[in-house]
Every structure is written in C-alpha cells, then in structure tokens.
Amino acid sequence: YPKASYEDRTVNFYQDSSLMVYSDALVEINGEDKVLFSRDDMLNKIKEWSVGGAKAIYDGVVEKIEETSHHFDDDLTLIVLNLHSV
Numbered sequence: 001y002p003k004a005s006y007e008d009r010t011v012n013f014y015q016d017s018s019l020m021v022y023s024d025a026l027v028e029i030n031g032e033d034k035v036l037f038s039r040d041d042m043l044n045k046i047k048e049w050s051v052g053g054a055k056a057i058y059d060g061v062v063e064k065i066e067e068t069s070h071h072f073d074d075d076l077t078l079i080v081l082n083l084h085s086v
Contacts, residue, residue: 013083015083015084015085016082016083016084016085017082017083018050018053018054018057018080018081018082018083019079019080019081019083020046020054020057020078020079020080020081021077021078021079021080022061022076022077022078022079023075023076023077023078025074025075025076025077026042026061026076026078027039027042028074042061045060045061045064046060046061048060049061053082054080054081054082055080057080058078058080061078061080062078
C-alpha cells in the first residue's frame with residue numbers, strides 16, 4: 001500500500017512474557033451460530049491460556065477455531081512467542 005503510513009514504537013515486555021501476532025481472520029471467524037468473536041473475547045481467553053506460555057496460547061486458539069468454525073474460508077496467520085530475558 002504505497003499511501004499507507006506506519007509508526008515505529010519500542011515496547012518493553014515483562015520477563016517471560018508471551019507475544020501473539022495474528023491476522024484479522026482470527027477475530028472474523030464465524031461459528032456455528034454465526035457469532036463473531038470479538039477482540040475482547042479473544043483477549044480474555046488468551047489471558048486464561050497465557051499461564052501455560054506460548055504453546056498453551058497457540059493450542060488454545062487452534063482448539064477454539066476447531067470447536068467453533070463451521071467453515072474457515074480466510075487465511076490465518078498466528079505467531080505466538082515466549083519472550084525471555086537475555
């Protein structure tokens with residue numbers, strides 16, 4: 001997008017934090033009952049899963065998709081990292 005503008009920022013993380021990067025498909029999944037998962041709903045679930053680290057977050061998101069998605073016709077990018085101090 002040639003006319004798009006972006007802002008650079010530096011963000012400090014707590015020791016042993018997790019970072020999750022995802023595409024919009026994650027919050028645009030239609031479940032069996034056609035309910036759209038809001039960012040707030042996903043954030044609450046991610047907070048719950050985060051005690052288990054990045055793998056637990058990733059597994060929880062994938063499980064949630066498999067449980068609720070009747071048809072997934074969008075591409076999804078999901079990256080979850082554990083951040084450790086050096």
